[in-house]
Amino acid sequence: MTISEQLSQDLEKVLYGNPWYGLPVYDIIGQVSFEAAFEKPPGSVHNIAGIVLHMISWTEEVMDRMNGQTAQVPSSGDWPDPGTPEEQKWQNYVSDLKLVNVNLLGIIQNFPEEQWADMVNGTIENDPGTTYEDLVKGLIQHHIYHAGQVSLLNRLLT
Secondary structure, eight states: OOOOHHHHHHHHHHSSSSSSSSSHHHHHHHTHHHHHOOOTTTOOSSHHHHHHHHHHHHHHHHOOOTTTTTOSSSTOOOOOOOOOHHHHHHHHHHHHHHHHHHHHHHHHHHHHHHGSSSSOOOOOOOOOOOOOOHHHHHHHHHHHHHHHHHHHHHHHHO
């Protein structure tokens, strides 16, 4: 199995497959009402909508890096403001998360095998540099981490 095939399978499993740790990302997010998505429990730094926007931002940044751009903080920001609660807005955020990951899967599947071990262009603060393979593995871990946050916040709010 190629690195592209393995990373694609790993990302698909985490997003909508059958990961060993429990529910996939899309199932977890699918359980969130728009009211809960914008509510922030006492002591919480972010709400669920903000976490989803953060996941979208970093997925876009990973795609930019894989397309040869220099590493930077995502162009839409590290933690974009989710704004005022609106049901359609929440549905758009969920759709955007799915779309950006479909686009990432396409990039992974078409990424040259011989470049997976290459270093990503540039670094950002507290980033020692990474290979393209580790970049994608890191994003998969990032998705898992934030899906856990979403699950916990949703339990507190429902």
